[in-house]
Structures are given as structure tokens and as C-alpha cells.
Amino acid sequence: MSEAVNTLDGWYSLHLLYKVDWASFKLLEDSEKDVLINELKGFLAREEEVHQKNEGSYAFYNITGQKADLILWMLRPTIDELNALELEFNKLKVADFLIPAYSYVSIVELSSYLAKGSDGDPYENPFVRARLYPEVPKSKYICFYPMDKKRDLDDNWYMLSMEERSKLMYDHSKIGRSYAGKIKQFITGSQGLDEYEWGVTLFSDDMLEFKNIIYEMRFDEVSARYGVFGDFYVGVHLPDESLDAFFK
Numbered sequence: 001m002s003e004a005v006n007t008l009d010g011w012y013s014l015h016l017l018y019k020v021d022w023a024s025f026k027l028l029e030d031s032e033k034d035v036l037i038n039e040l041k042g043f044l045a046r047e048e049e050v051h052q053k054n055e056g057s058y059a060f061y062n063i064t065g066q067k068a069d070l071i072l073w074m075l076r077p078t079i080d081e082l083n084a085l086e087l088e089f090n091k092l093k094v095a096d097f098l099i100p101a102y103s104y105v106s107i108v109e110l111s112s113y114l115a116k117g118s119d120g121d122p123y124e125n126p127f128v129r130a131r132l133y134p135e136v137p138k139s140k141y142i143c144f145y146p147m148d149k150k151r152d153l154d155d156n157w158y159m160l161s162m163e164e165r166s167k168l169m170y171d172h173s174k175i176g177r178s179y180a181g182k183i184k185q186f187i188t189g190s191q192g193l194d195e196y197e198w199g200v201t202l203f204s205d206d207m208l209e210f211k212n213i214i215y216e217m218r219f220d221e222v223s224a225r226y227g228v229f230g231d232f233y234v235g236v237h238l239p240d241e242s243l244d245a246f247f248k
């Protein structure tokens with residue numbers, strides 16, 4: 001059996017994607033829309049408060065295309081908190097007009113392929129903590145997709161030796177690092193929690209950078225040989241001040 005990689009695991013992660021039932025929504029009076037939008041703003045303000053206190057984080061974006069209209073990404077120390085938050089969100093008035101499109105449960109993950117052995121508890125290392133309990137940025141654009149590593153007989157990531165996987169991950173990280181300052185990436189592990197093995201959530205102020213990095217990585221062996229991808233969701237940041245324009 002190949003040696004399993006150790007992971008450091010941070011906040012729990014829940015991606016919720018919804019379509020808006022515009023036909024029903026448009027029948028509401030403006031005053032009813034205002035009540036609903038204000039209630040949603042209250043929910044997001046509470047998310048922002050938690051984010052500011054570094055007790056969790058979140059992102060709220062308008063998805064482009066017909067797969068969904070909205071993505072709400074929430075991070076918390078426990079799955080119980082995410083479970084309660086999902087319930088709270090579903091009880092908002094706006095949820096009467098939202099149709100679930102996709103959801104993804106995972107945990108912020110840091111693998112040890114490239115870790116330099118260091119003394120002490122890694123969970124106390126400030127650099128590690130910043131990765132495991134991250135501040136999600138409010139970049140203009142988001143790109144989210146789930147993915148697997150292949151388990152075919154000929155190409156099986158899980159049957160490679162630790163040395164081979166570490167070498168491949170090193171090459172992967174070299175490409176990733178060339179996008180420093182352009183893309184912020186969050187890898188969440190979902191083995192045993194959801195359909196795919198990882199969620200990839202990227203943020204950038206330039207949508208083209210998503211295409212650039214993902215295309216470049218396709219030529220790298222980790223993705224070219226072993227990457228299996230789910231649906232891609234891209235979208236535009238939906239800050240508080242844009243909610244009225246979005247819904248009305």
C-alpha cells in the first residue's frame with residue numbers, strides 16, 4: 001500500500017448554490033422585495049461580523065450562466081455551526097424564491113507533501129493558521145469547482161509512491177506560485193464528505209486569470225494525467241450595495 005499523506009485540517013466549508021425563481025420573485029411588490037432584501041442584508045452583516053472577528057469567513061457572489069444565480073460560501077470551526085447557518089439561511093424570506101442548484105461540504109485542507117519538517121505543533125504556526133482559518137477575500141470574481149484525482153488502473157494517483165506524488169505536487173505548486181498576487185486559492189478536502197475529493201475555490205480581480213491558470217495546469221502532469229473535474233461555477237462579487245440592483 002502506498003503511504004497516505006498527512007493533512008492539516010482547518011475550518012469546515014459549505015458551498016451553497018441557488019437559482020432564483022425570477023418568475024415568482026417578479027410578482028412581489030417593491031415593498032415586499034425591500035423587506036426580503038433587508039433581511040438578507042442582516043444575515044450577510046452577521047457573516048461579516050464573524051469574518052471580522054476571524055471566527056469564520058464567507059463569500060457571496062452572483063454566478064454567471066444558467067447553472068446557478070447565487071453562491072454563498074461559508075467557513076466555520078464546526079460542521080454543526082454550518083448546519084445551523086444553512087437552516088437559518090433557508091428560513092429567510094428570500095429562500096422562498098431560491099431553488100437549490102448545488103452544494104458542497106468539505107474542510108479547508110493543507111497537505112504535507114511540501115511541508116518542511118519543523119518543531120512544534122503546526123496548528124500553532126501563524127502561517128499555517130492563516131491558511132487553515134483563512135480570511136476569504138472580496139475579490140471581484142470567484143471560480144469554484146469540485147475535482148478528483150484519477151483512480152484508473154493505469155493512472156492511479158493513490159497507488160503512486162509518496163516520493164512520486166511529492167515531486168508532482170512540487171511541479172503543481174511552482175505553477176500555482178507564478179500566479180501569486182493574481183489568484184488566491186483555497187483547497188478544501190471532501191473525502192468522505194461529498195461526491196468529489198476536493199473543492200477548488202479561486203478568487204481574482206481578473207476573470208481571465210482563472211482561464212490562464214487552469215489551462216496552464218492542464219499541461220502539468222498532476223492535472224493532465226490525474227485531474228478529474230466537476231462543473232465549473234464562475235461569478236461576480238455581490239456586495240451589500242449591489243443587492244437592490246440585483247433583485248429589483
Ligand code: VOV
Pocket residue numbers: 005109110111112113114147169172173175176177179180183184185187198200213214217218223227
Ligand atoms: C494560486 C494558485 C495555486 C497554488 C499556489 C497552489 C499550490 C498548492 C500547494 C503548495 C499544494 C500542496 C500543499 C497544500 O497546500 O495542500 C496544493 C495542493 C492542491 N492543489 Fe494547488 N495551488 C494553486 C491552484 C490550484 C488549482 C487551480 C487547482 C486545480 C487543479 C486544476 O488543474 O485546475 C489546485 C488543486 C490542488 C489540489 C486538489 C491540491 C491537493 C492535492 C493533494 O493530493 O493533496 N490548486 N496546491
